[in-house]
Amino acid sequence: KNQVEQSPQSLIILEGKNCTLQCNYTVSPFSNLRWYKQDTGRGPVSLTIMTFSENTKSNGRYTATLDADTKQSSLHITASQLSDSASYICVVRASGAGSYQLTFGKGTKLSVIP
Amino acid sequence: DTGVSQDPRHKITKRGQNVTFRCDPISEHNRLYWYRQTLGQGPEFLTYFQNEAQLEKSRLLSDRFSAERPKGSFSTLEIQRTEQGDSAMYLCASSPGEAGTDTQYFGPGTRLTVL
Numbered sequence: 001k002n003q004v005e006q007s008p009q010s011l012i013i014l015e016g017k018n019c020t021l022q023c024n025y026t027v028s029p030f031s032n033l034r035w036y037k038q039d040t041g042r043g044p045v046s047l048t049i050m051t052f053s054e055n056t057k058s059n060g061r062y063t064a065t066l067d068a069d070t071k072q073s074s075l076h077i078t079a080s081q082l083s084d085s086a087s088y089i090c091v092v093r094a095s096g097a098g099s100y101q102l103t104f105g106k107g108t109k110l111s112v113i114p
Numbered sequence: 115d116t117g118v119s120q121d122p123r124h125k126i127t128k129r130g131q132n133v134t135f136r137c138d139p140i141s142e143h144n145r146l147y148w149y150r151q152t153l154g155q156g157p158e159f160l161t162y163f164q165n166e167a168q169l170e171k172s173r174l175l176s177d178r179f180s181a182e183r184p185k186g187s188f189s190t191l192e193i194q195r196t197e198q199g200d201s202a203m204y205l206c207a208s209s210p211g212e213a214g215t216d217t218q219y220f221g222p223g224t225r226l227t228v229l
Contacts, residue, residue, distance in 0.1 A: 041222070
């Protein structure tokens with residue numbers, strides 16, 4: 001069964017500090033992995049996408065890494081801001097014929113406090 | 115605003131009533147998806163359309179749920195005889211339908227509360 005596990009479940013950090021969120025997956029065959037940011041009461045917004053051959057992808061203060069061998073990804077946030085408070089969801093897409101195959105993690109809830 | 119829109123944003127209903135939600139995707143996106151999200155969980159896939167054709171349905175989509183996309187543009191999700199367990203955020207997403215890295219753009223969701 002395809003699964004995506006995220007840790008920690010929640011995290012509180014001080015404004016300006018860095019943090020790293022983890023994602024482990026068992027989706028196979030692997031196509032790509034995305035990190036989404038979901039503000040409370042809003043729909044998720046894509047931050048980064050990585051395919052099998054990519055190890056690192058940056059989007060401003062967000063840097064995602066992917067180790068396809070160990071099936072692990074991380075999202076590193078530098079110099080956190082209050083607006084980074086949100087849930088961060090790891091989503092893995094399986095490859096294969098046909099249409100749609102996405103597996104979502106439960107998300108890590110990040111709270112940035114002043 | 116040219117993003118995905120959903121209506122209503124909030125819906126409170128009594129158990130046993132029927133409800134219908136609407137989703138307007140980004141123009142020219144030929145794929146449309148419905149998800150359900152409960153508190154503290156990631157979105158769960160419900161169903162997916164390629165233009166007007168409903169190509170995939172999750173086992174979560176019981177016979178009380180029906181989705182349509184009659185003209186390949188907007189979509190509706192109807193829940194009949196609502197139950198308290200149906201209380202959740204219902205998210206709609208659309209994508210261009212590109213091969214490989216097809217990005218899904220999510221709407222703000224409709225929060226359903228069944229009393």
